[in-house]
Every structure is written in C-alpha cells, then in structure tokens.
Amino acid sequence: MKQLVGLFCLLFFFPQSLFAETVQAFVDRTTTSMDTPIQLTVSIPSRDATVDTSVIKDFEVQPAGTSTQVQIINGTTHQEETYRFLLIPNRSGRLTVPSLRVHFDGQTHHTQPIEVQVAKGDNRARDTGGPGIEVKAEVSEAAPFIGQQVIYSFVLRFGIQIANTKYTAPDFSGFTAKQIGEQQSRQRVISGHRYQEVMLSYLLIPMKTGPLTIAPAVLRCDTVSQQHRRSDSAGRFFNDPFFSDSFFGNRQLTPRILRTEPLTIQVRALPAETGQAMFSGLVGHFTMSASIEPMQIKVGDSATLVVTVAGTGNIMDANAPVIEVPDAFKQYADTPESDIKLGSEGYQGKKVFRLALVGVTPGAYQVSLGQSTYFDPKESAYRSLAVSPLSIAVQQADGPRENPVVFSSSENRAALPGIVKKKVDFVGRDILPIKTGIDAVAHREEMTFAGFLTAIVLPALFFLLGMGGMKWFKKNGNPATVMTQKSIRALKVATKSVGDSNAAFLSNLYRSLVYGVCAKAESCSESLTYAEAGRILQAAGISAQQSDRVSDLMKKIDSARYSGFALDRTEKDVLLSETARIVKEVLR
Amino acid sequence: MRLRRREILFLIGCLLFCGTMTAFADKDDNLQTRAFIDGVRYYEAKNYTEAVAVFEKLVFDGIRNGKLFYNLGNAYLKKGDLGPAVLWYERAMALISGDPDLQFNLSYAKSLVKDEGGEAPSPVFQVLFFWKDMFRLNVLQWTGILLNGLFWLLLGLTRVFQKSVLRSFCYGALILSVLFLGTAGWRMAETKYHPKAIILPAAVAVRSGFAPESTELFELHGGTKVAVEKQSPGFLKIRFSKDKIGWIADTAAGIIK
Numbered sequence: 052m053k054q055l056v057g058l059f060c061l062l063f064f065f066p067q068s069l070f071a072e073t074v075q076a077f078v079d080r081t082t083t084s085m086d087t088p089i090q091l092t093v094s095i096p097s098r099d100a101t102v103d104t105s106v107i108k109d110f111e112v113q114p115a116g117t118s119t120q121v122q123i124i125n126g127t128t129h130q131e132e133t134y135r136f137l138l139i140p141n142r143s144g145r146l147t148v149p150s151l152r153v154h155f156d157g158q159t160h161h162t163q164p165i166e167v168q169v170a171k172g173d174n175r176a177r178d179t180g181g182p183g184i185e186v187k188a189e190v191s192e193a194a195p196f197i198g199q200q201v202i203y204s205f206v207l208r209f210g211i212q213i214a215n216t217k218y219t220a221p222d223f224s225g226f227t228a229k230q231i232g233e234q235q236s237r238q239r240v241i242s243g244h245r246y247q248e249v250m251l252s253y254l255l256i257p258m259k260t261g262p263l264t265i266a267p268a269v270l271r272c273d274t275v276s277q278q279h280r281r282s283d284s285a286g287r288f289f290n291d292p293f294f295s296d297s298f299f300g301n302r303q304l305t306p307r308i309l310r311t312e313p314l315t316i317q318v319r320a321l322p323a324e325t326g327q328a329m330f331s332g333l334v335g336h337f338t339m340s341a342s343i344e345p346m347q348i349k350v351g352d353s354a355t356l357v358v359t360v361a362g363t364g365n366i367m368d369a370n371a372p373v374i375e376v377p378d379a380f381k382q383y384a385d386t387p388e389s390d391i392k393l394g395s396e397g398y399q400g401k402k403v404f405r406l407a408l409v410g411v412t413p414g415a416y417q418v419s420l421g422q423s424t425y426f427d428p429k430e431s432a433y434r435s436l437a438v439s440p441l442s443i444a445v446q447q448a449d450g451p452r453e454n455p456v457v458f459s460s461s462e463n464r465a466a467l468p469g470i471v472k473k474k475v476d477f478v479g480r481d482i483l484p485i486k487t488g489i490d491a492v493a494h495r496e497e498m499t500f501a502g503f504l505t506a507i508v509l510p511a512l513f514f515l516l517g518m519g520g521m522k523w524f525k526k527n528g529n530p531a532t533v534m535t536q537k538s539i540r541a542l543k544v545a546t547k548s549v550g551d552s553n554a555a556f557l558s559n560l561y562r563s564l565v566y567g568v569c570a571k572a573e574s575c576s577e578s579l580t581y582a583e584a585g586r587i588l589q590a591a592g593i594s595a596q597q598s599d600r601v602s603d604l605m606k607k608i609d610s611a612r613y614s615g616f617a618l619d620r621t622e623k624d625v626l627l628s629e630t631a632r633i634v635k636e637v638l639r
Numbered sequence: 640m641r642l643r644r645r646e647i648l649f650l651i652g653c654l655l656f657c658g659t660m661t662a663f664a665d666k667d668d669n670l671q672t673r674a675f676i677d678g679v680r681y682y683e684a685k686n687y688t689e690a691v692a693v694f695e696k697l698v699f700d701g702i703r704n705g706k707l708f709y710n711l712g713n714a715y716l717k718k719g720d721l722g723p724a725v726l727w728y729e730r731a732m733a734l735i736s737g738d739p740d741l742q743f744n745l746s747y748a749k750s751l752v753k754d755e756g757g758e759a760p761s762p763v764f765q766v767l768f769f770w771k772d773m774f775r776l777n778v779l780q781w782t783g784i785l786l787n788g789l790f791w792l793l794l795g796l797t798r799v800f801q802k803s804v805l806r807s808f809c810y811g812a813l814i815l816s817v818l819f820l821g822t823a824g825w826r827m828a829e830t831k832y833h834p835k836a837i838i839l840p841a842a843v844a845v846r847s848g849f850a851p852e853s854t855e856l857f858e859l860h861g862g863t864k865v866a867v868e869k870q871s872p873g874f875l876k877i878r879f880s881k882d883k884i885g886w887i888a889d890t891a892a893g894i895i896k
Contacts, residue, residue, distance in 0.1 A: 483743050
C-alpha cells in the first residue's frame with residue numbers, strides 16, 4: 052500500500068516539479084573569440100516579461116527575437132517565452148554575463164551569471180585553404196601636422212559570400228571627420244582567388260596635437276556557407292539538385308565580427324613662424340594670383356581686381372588678402388566666390404575675391420597685395436603667398452560720370468547697373484533687449500479645456516432653449532388653450548369660495564362657463580349673451596339640447612347673482628357640481 | 640424693516656473682510672510690480688543671476704505672461720544657460736508668438752544649440768495643415784467660439800425668418816467655426832497629450848532605462864527640443880527623432896506648457 056502511495060505521489064508531483072516556474076539564462080557556447088558573437092537565451096515561464104540587459108557591460112547586446120512555446124500535459128497548460136540576444140564581446144579575456152533581472156507577474160527574478168572565455172580575434176576569417184574575408188584600415192599620414200588633411204581608408208576584402216553587413220565607423224575623436232563620396236568597389240585576384248574589395252574613405256583633420264588613436268572600425272556580417280547534403284537513405288531522396296536551391300533553406304549563415312587594428316597618429320604642432328609675413332591659417336599647398344581688368348580706365352569708370360587663392364587643404368578658411376589701394380580710387384568689395392570640392396586628396400578648389408575700383412583722380416597707380424604665408428606639411432615649412440604689385444592708369448574722363456558699373460557676383464547681378472549690392476550679414480550677434488513695461492506682470496488667464504468645451508456647447512444650448520421657448524409660446528398663445536385654462540382656474544376659485552359670499556362664488560361660476568364657451572369658439576371674451584353662447588356652441592358642433600342646458604345654467608347663475616337671495620351651502624354645491632359637469636362636457 | 644444688532648455687526652464684518660482682501664490684492668500687485676522693476680534693473684546692470692531669480696519668483700507666484708517669459712529667456716541666455724533660455728522662449732511663443740523680438744531671440748538661441756536634426760513634421764503634413772501654427776492659441780479659440788456663436792444665432796434666425804441668404808451665411812459660419820475650433824482643440828490636445836520639452840543641462844546622457852547603470856544610448860545638449868513620450872515619477876521618456884528614444888531624469892528637461 053505504501054509503495055502504491057509513493058508511486059502516486061511521484062507520478063503526481065513529477066510533472067509539477069518538472070515545469071516549476073524558474074527563469075533560466077544560457078549561452079550557446081562559453082568559449083568564443085572577439086570576432087564571433089554568442090547567443091544568449093533567457094527562458095521565462097510567462098508572457099509579457101521584461102528582461103533587463105542594461106547590466107551587461109562586457110558585451111554589446113542586440114535583441115535576436117522571442118518565441119513562445121505552449122505545452123499541455125495532464126490537462127495543465129504550460130507556457131514558456133524565450134528571449135534571444137546576440138552578445139558581441141567588447142574585449143578579450145574572461146567576461147561575465149551578470150545576473151539579469153527578469154520581471155513578470157509582478158515579481159522580479161534573477162538568472163545565474165555566466166562566464167564566457169573570449170579569445171583575441173582576428174581581422175580575417177577564412178575557411179581552410181579557401182578565400183576568406185578581411186578588413187583593414189590605413190591613414191595617408193602617420194605623423195600629420197595639426198590642421199593637415201589626412202585620408203583614412205577602410206578596406207573590406209572578401210572572397211566568400213557574405214550577407215547582412217553592418218559597418219560601424221570608428222569614433223574619430225580629436226579629428227573633424229567627413230566621409231569622402233560613396234563606397235568604391237573593385238575586383239582583385241590574389242593568390243589565384245578572386246576577391247571583391249570595398250573601400251570607404253574619410254577626410255580627417257586633427258584638431259589637437261599629441262598622439263591620437265583611431266579606434267577599430269567594426270564590420271558585422273554573416274558568412275554564407277552551403278549545408279552538407281543528406282547522406283542517409285531518406286536524404287538521398289532529397290539529393291536532387293532541385294532541393295539544393297536556396298529556396299529550400301540549405302544556406303547556413305554564420306555571424307562574424309571583424310575589427311580593424313587601432314591606428315595611433317602622432318599629431319605635430321606647427322613650427323614657429325620665422326618670417327615677417329602674417330600666417331594665413333592655411334595648411335596644405337596653395338597658390339595666389341591677382342589681376343586687374345581693365346588696366347586703363349577713365350575717371351568714374353571701374354576696374355575689377357580679382358585675387359584667386361587655389362590649392363589643396365583648408366581652402367575654405369582662406370581670407371581676403373590685405374589690399375593697399377591708393378586714395379585715388381573708391382573701392383567696393385564683392386562677396387567672395389568659392390569652388391571647393393571634397394575629393395580623394397581632401398578639400399581642393401579655389402576662392403575668388405573681387406574688388407571694384409572706381410577711378411577718382413587721374414594718374415598711374417600701383418595696387419599692392421599684402422604678403423601672407425601658409426604651412427606646407429609636405430615641406431614642413433611656411434611658404435609665402437604673394438603677388439607682384441599691379442599697375443593701373445586712370446585717365447581724365449570725357450564728361451561727368453555717375454553710377455559707375457562695377458563687377459558683382461552672379462547673385463547680385465540682377466540689381467545692376469550702378470549699385471553694388473551686398474548681402475547683409477551679421478557683423479555681431481546679440482539678443483534684443485528685455486520688455487520693461489509693467490504689463491509683463493499682468494497675469495493672462497488661459498482657457499481650460501473644460502471652459503473651451505463649455506463655450507462651444509453654450510450657444511447650442513441657448514439655441515435649443517430658444518427653439519423650445521418659441522414652441523411653448525406658440526402652443527400657449529392659442530385662444531382655445533388660454534380660455535380653457537381660464538375656465539378651469541375660475542371653476543377652482545369657485546370651488547374654494549363656496550363658503551364665501553354669493554357674489555364671488557357665482558361670479559366665478561359664471562366666468563368659468565363663459566370661458567368654456569369661448570374656448571370652444573377659439574376666441575377671447577369676458578362676457579356673452581345667452582343667445583351668443585348657444586350659437587357658438589352649436590357652431591362648434593355641440594347639440595342644441597346641450598347648448599340650451601348651458602344657456603339655462605347661465606340664466607340660473609345670473610338670476611342668483613342679481614336676485615339678492617342668499618344661497619345655502621346645499622344649493623351652492625348643486626350649482627357647483629352642475630357647472631363643473633357642463634364645463635367639462637363643453638371643454639371635452 | 641429694522642436690522643438687529645447682530646445682523647449689523649455681521650454686515651460690518653463682511654465689509655471689513657472684503658476691504659482687507661482688496662487691500663491685500665492691491666498690495667500683492669504692487670509688490671510684484673516692484674519686483675519686476677527690480678528684475679529689469681538687475682538685468683540692465685548685467686546681474687543676470689539676480690534677474691533670473693526675480694523673474695522666476697514672479698512666475699512661481701502664478702503670473703503667466705509671454706513678456707515675462709521672454710525676459711526670463713533673455714536673462715538665462717545672458718547668464719549662459721542655453722537650455723532654460725530656449726525653454727522660456729518656447730513658453731513665451733505659446734502666448735506671444737507674433738512678437739518679433741521673441742522670434743529674433745529664439746532664432747538666435749536655437750542657432751547656439753549643438754544638436755542637429757531632430758524630428759520635423761512631414762512636408763505633406765505642413766502643406767495640408769499649414770494654418771495650424773499660423774495663429775496664437777487664444778486667437779484660434781476665441782475666433783472659433785465667436786464663429787460657433789454666430790452659427791447658432793444664424794441658425795435660429797434662419798428658422799424664424801426662413802431666408803435662404805441666412806442659410807448660406809449659416810453654412811459659412813459652420814465651416815469656419817469647425818476649422819478654427821478643430822485647430823484649437825488639436826493644439827490643446829497636442830500640448831496636453833503629446834508635450835514637447837527642452838533639454839536643460841549643457842549635456843545629458845539619454846539611457847535605455849531608469850537605473851544609472853543603464854546603457855547610455857546617446858547624448859543631447861542644452862536647448863534641444865524633444866517630444867515627451869511618457870512621464871514616470873522622476874523620469875521622462877523622450878524622443879529626439881524616429882530612431883532616438885530613451886529615458887532621462889525629469890529635472891534634465893523642461894516641458895513646454
């Protein structure tokens with residue numbers, strides 16, 4: 052018996068303990084390398100759970116989906132939710148996936164921490180003997196000067212099929228960085244294998260001196276490999292090439308992470324300036340040219356001085372050179388024009404400065420341009436930017452001149468002739484002053500949502516009230532209604548005054564009758580003769596007999612009113628009940 | 640009718656109470672005016688910290704005025720606090736959006752904001768609903784309410800006089816009132832249910848959760864405008880752009896109310 056009970060207990064409790072609500076976290080492998088992510092799976096016996104992965108610091112966490120499994124055992128439903136994450140190691144060594152907080156059904160649970168051994172990765176991945184995939188990064192200059200343009204190139208070379216590539220550029224901290232154009236692809240044959248090469252280039256300009264490290268660029272991708280065909284007897288049936296098509300899912304994707312080597316660049320400071328000329332701030336290779344067109348003008352006419360600074364480097368920072376113009380000219384500076392492009396060697400192009408010179412005094416003059424320098428990093432020396440003085444002759448004009456025509460850039464040409472238009476630029480920036488009027492302390496009440504709705508609904512209510520009122524007045528202004536009400540009211544007063552004097556009682560009875568007849572005639576009147584009452588009632592479809600009874604009652608009341616006899620209570624009651632009955636019949 | 644002694648005393652008491660309350664109210668107004676003038680003086684003497692304190696005290700006293708908010712924005716900007724400056728300018732915009740000084744200063748303050756991009760309404764939306772931000776909210780509200788009143792009045796007159804010309808005006812008033820009231824309601828609902836906020840500190844880390852050890856997703860800087868997705872005690876879930884959402888402490892952003 053005891054054995055039977057024990058067996059029953061075992062059978063009853065075993066499935067329960069098997070599906071006890073526990074949270075489990077496990078990884079697909081505990082040994083990996085920097086270039087191979089691992090998969091973390093968290094299994095939870097409930098839906099709508101939250102898994103806090105923010106505590107994982109040694110890995111980059113990427114959600115990889117969830118799935119739900121429902122089992123019915125012994126009539127009991129068990130549900131399991133599985134959360135999958137892709138963990139990308141941030142460093143090599145012994146890393147830990149810490150205890151994760153999992154919240155569901157109002158309670159917080161914790162998973163067990165997991166240790167993962169991460170070996171150093173390689174920036175190459177290769178199947179045995181075959182072509183592989185590799186990444187590398189390089190810079191055009193390992194020891195640039197501050198401000199010098201450096202080209203950073205990232206190269207991805209692969210001879211195998213890859214998919215789902217995701218490139219993460221390094222954080223170019225300490226540089227200003229700009230991508231040069233789009234990625235470039237080409238095919239190469241190396242050691243008898245054909246490779247596809249993709250290159251991305253960035254222009255970097257170091258912003259500070261000293262060693263600067265460019266962190267590794269990271270490429271995540273899936274390498275695609277064909278699954279082995281089935282070798283068993285059942286598999287032979289599917290060994291048809293038709294079933295080898297990728298449509299039937301015989302491709303296998305293996306996630307890979309490839310990192311470039313970090314690059315350390317030693318940024319040098321610019322050497323001290325030795326010459327007299329002022330440093331223009333330009334770093335690169337530049338030339339300057341200048342010309343005046345025409346070189347001979349008359350008083351009042353204009354010539355255009357064109358100064359062009361061209362080259363490779365931070366050309367956009369080029370400023371207008373100092374131009375010494377004799378007092379014999381009026382001068383009008385134009386907006387500089389730039390034609391700068393970002394190419395494989397960095398920024399290159401030209402900047403053109405134009406100055407309109409209007410001759411005022413005849414004579415022969417020279418216009419000289421101030422000398423400045425730029426730093427040439429290839430030569431590691433400052434170079435001069437200078438041009439020889441330019442000659443211009445001004446001759447006496449034939450007659451008076453006004454509004455000389457001067458050159459203007461294309462955007463301003465529409466305003467010609469005569470006036471040199473200039474784009475209005477800020478020469479200083481500041482905010483406008485504060486408001487000093489004391490109305491600034493007056494509180495402005497804002498409309499609440501309830502107030503807004505009330506204000507909308509109120510006119511509609513007024514409208515409905517107005518319409519209702521009109522309808523009511525229309526109904527109650529009808530003479531038949533008015534007279535009916537007056538008749539009933541008079542009868543009520545008579546009933547109340549049955550114990551009072553004859554005059555009041557009889558007067559009300561009489562009025563009740565008259566108003567009742569008038570209601571039938573749909574006319575308003577305070578008195579009627581007996582004949583009129585009879586006619587009205589007959590015209591309204593009342594029988595002659597009933598009309599006579601009304602007329603008789605009116606006579607009876609009248610005779611009682613004016614005879615001077617005092618009616619006793621019984622007589623009054625009889626008269627009242629008769630009047631009430633007849634009024635009721637008339638008003639029916 | 641003769642009043643009893645107790646009733647007379649009660650009336651005198653009421654009069655004294657009302658008089659005292661009125662005197663207190665006047666006194667409050669005077670104090671606020673004096674404080675405002677002090678704030679202006681501090682500002683003009685380049686003592687921006689004191690100016691901020693004075694203007695802010697007036698706001699906390701319950702004064703809601705676009706010009707006061709504008710002054711507060713100016714004082715913060717001069718003090719070097721870009722985030723609060725943009726916040727107060729934006730709050731002023733809700734009240735005096737047509738003020739050219741405010742538009743100029745806000746534009747200048749925005750030019751100093753470091754974060755680029757953010758969420759912009761779709762061009763289609765801007766074309767279809769171009770009038771949405773064209774008017775101040777109270778202008779929209781009152782115009783809509785007046786047009787609504789006019790519609791019901793014209794409807795009543797149409798019912799009484801049965802004139803077809805009145806009916807045409809009635810339809811016109813109805814269309815316009817629906818347009819204005821709908822836009823005002825939309826703006827009010829937007830402020831209440833989808834508020835915007837301005838980042839206040841010079842830089843703030845936007846995290847994946849509440850805990851300080853939560854992953855830092857991205858960084859925002861003072862003056863950047865964000866949408867508030869959710870408000871939890873002590874925290875705000877904010878959205879900078881479609882793909883940049885995270886949590887920050889509620890002290891790190893000021894909601895534009």
